[in-house]
Amino acid sequence: MQSSEKKPHPRVKPKTGQPSLPPTWRWVGDRGLWVATGDATLSCYFELVSRNLPEIEDVIPADGSLLLVLRQGAAPSADLRAALADPLAAAPDTCGALHEIAVEYGGAAGPDLLALAEAAGMDAHAYIHSHTAMEYTVAFLGFQPGFPYMRGLPEALHAPRRASPRVRVAAGSVGIGGAYCGIYPAGGPGGWQIIGRATADLFDPARDVPALLMPGDRVRFVPV
Amino acid sequence: MIEILRAGLCDLVMDLGRPGLGALGVPMGGAADPAALAAANHLVGNDESSAGLEITLSGPVLGFPAGGVAALTGARFAAMRSSGAAVAWNETLVLAAGETLSLGRAQDGCRCWLALRGGLAVPQVMGSRSTFLPAGFGGYRGRALQAGDALSLASGAGEVRLLRAHAPSSERDAPLRVVAGPQAGLFDDAGLAVFFSHPYRVDPASDRRGLRLSGPAVTHGRVELASQGVLPGAIQVPPDGQPIILGWDGPVTGGYPVIAGVVAVDLPRLARLRPGDAVRFVTIEVEAARQLATKRWDIEELG
Numbered sequence: 150m151q152s153s154e155k156k157p158h159p160r161v162k163p164k165t166g167q168p169s170l171p172p173t174w175r176w177v178g179d180r181g182l183w184v185a186t187g188d189a190t191l192s193c194y195f196e197l198v199s200r201n202l203p204e205i206e207d208v209i210p211a212d213g214s215l216l217l218v219l220r221q222g223a224a225p226s227a228d229l230r231a232a233l234a235d236p237l238a239a240a241p242d243t244c245g246a247l248h249e250i251a252v253e254y255g256g257a258a259g260p261d262l263l264a265l266a267e268a269a270g271m272d273a274h275a276y277i278h279s280h281t282a283m284e285y286t287v288a289f290l291g292f293q294p295g296f297p298y299m300r301g302l303p304e305a306l307h308a309p310r311r312a313s314p315r316v317r318v319a320a321g322s323v324g325i326g327g328a329y330c331g332i333y334p335a336g337g338p339g340g341w342q343i344i345g346r347a348t349a350d351l352f353d354p355a356r357d358v359p360a361l362l363m364p365g366d367r368v369r370f371v372p373v
Numbered sequence: 374m375i376e377i378l379r380a381g382l383c384d385l386v387m388d389l390g391r392p393g394l395g396a397l398g399v400p401m402g403g404a405a406d407p408a409a410l411a412a413a414n415h416l417v418g419n420d421e422s423s424a425g426l427e428i429t430l431s432g433p434v435l436g437f438p439a440g441g442v443a444a445l446t447g448a449r450f451a452a453m454r455s456s457g458a459a460v461a462w463n464e465t466l467v468l469a470a471g472e473t474l475s476l477g478r479a480q481d482g483c484r485c486w487l488a489l490r491g492g493l494a495v496p497q498v499m500g501s502r503s504t505f506l507p508a509g510f511g512g513y514r515g516r517a518l519q520a521g522d523a524l525s526l527a528s529g530a531g532e533v534r535l536l537r538a539h540a541p542s543s544e545r546d547a548p549l550r551v552v553a554g555p556q557a558g559l560f561d562d563a564g565l566a567v568f569f570s571h572p573y574r575v576d577p578a579s580d581r582r583g584l585r586l587s588g589p590a591v592t593h594g595r596v597e598l599a600s601q602g603v604l605p606g607a608i609q610v611p612p613d614g615q616p617i618i619l620g621w622d623g624p625v626t627g628g629y630p631v632i633a634g635v636v637a638v639d640l641p642r643l644a645r646l647r648p649g650d651a652v653r654f655v656t657i658e659v660e661a662a663r664q665l666a667t668k669r670w671d672i673e674e675l676g
Contacts, residue, residue: 183602207393222637290625295397352398
């Protein structure tokens with residue numbers, strides 16, 4: 150009879166799967182290459198897109214990093230390594246087109262505005278003034294097609310996501326998620342704090358450029 | 374033209390997807406097993422990128438008022454033709470005017486692909502005819518097919534040849550091969566050991582956005598990660614420790630730690646998983662993964 154002693158906890162420390170890469174690079178599967186780009190994310194993004202390297206199928210900017218999607222079977226070329234040799238030392242981001250986005254603040258259009266203003270120690274008027282005084286930069290898109298993650302939110306307006314996401318957020322809703330301001334292009338579930346609603350059509354797959362706001366674009370909000 | 378006399382659970386128009394639009398927040402999408410759709414297209418004389426139907430778990434009843442040439446690849450489904458003729462998988466099928474093709478439940482696996490000679494003539498949206506359900510665009514009116522829909526076909530070129538395709542051998546029960554990381558380091562030894570040594574079940578809440586797994590929780594120190602780019606096959610671990618393998622229509626950025634990524638040649642195996650199936654994971658080095666060629670379908674002339 151076998152003894153009934155417990156099997157030892159399995160020790161299956163996996164191999165890293167991340168050999169011979171620069172220290173700021175990581176594989177995501179065998180086609181995704183995550184590269185830390187810090188404050189130079191957008192300039193690295195535009196640089197890579199302009200080089201049009203044959204092994205790259207897609208470049209996805211995010212918060213301080215890029216994800217390069219390589220064509221199946223392709224390895225990173227010397228040109229790619231050179232393009233990203235020292236991304237953290239690259240030129241700071243430069244910015245693109247300026248958009249003015251009209252927003253109806255508060256009320257049914259912005260159900261979280263009053264609570265956020267109170268938490269920030271402001272009245273609604275001061276909160277809206279603070280939000281519209283800034284120029285925002287689209288850092289990246291994600292979550293939904295055309296959903297912009299915008300930097301530039303004054304620190305007093307930073308706010309955590311809702312503990313429990315809403316089942317339905319209206320299309321055009323302007324939200325706060327941590328240090329980011331975003332706009333929901335389509336209705337659906339959402340966890341950001343909603344302060345208002347924009348009428349602009351953020352994403353239309355039939356347009357030549359379907360996303361209204363692209364990485365690097367600048368945004369000013371105008372209250373209506 | 375084909376008519377949808379009864380819709381299946383989720384019949385979606387698909388081609389090979391729209392890669393290269395991640396910066397707009399648009400995932401690559403497309404057929405969950407692109408080689409299976411390409412083979413079906415080959416059997417009906419189409420370009421391999423023509424649009425066909427991806428059919429999941431339970432299939433539709435299709436009417437062919439003017440007849441047509443069709444082919445099915447992927448999981449076997451219960452299937453019948455009104456003519457009484459057998460419905461062979463991986464073969465060119467010639468349907469007479471007025472015939473119906475009835476698909477029932479999947480017998481094994483989860484999805485099959487139906488190619489139709491000429492290809493489904495829905496408009497291209499952002500360079501592809503694939504349906505993207507989460508945002509409701511592409512395919513047929515951005516949605517799954519419904520009874521009463523009628524879809525036009527483009528006209529086929531050249532003679533109809535009767536062909537048979539041989540699917541590459543599949544390792545049904547082999548573990549999925551993954552490259553560990555990029556955030557494997559955020560998990561403690563116990564979390565990694567749990568993930569790599571226990572089978573996980575595919576949860577019924579899974580869809581083309583992601584395969585939700587249930588099993589022993591993969592523990593990690595609660596960390597707030599900056600949003601990072603992700604791609605199909607990336608395995609996120611939310612705070613509840615139940616991993617999610619991102620699918621073809623998944624988000625392009627995410628904030629959960631990614632413990633590992635399924636390698637490209639194993640992604641089509643995800644298309645076969647149905648709720649309740651078990652999956653296991655094994656690590657592979659990225660250079661070794663890249664050497665694994667996608668297995669080819671062989672096509673031969675019939676008779």
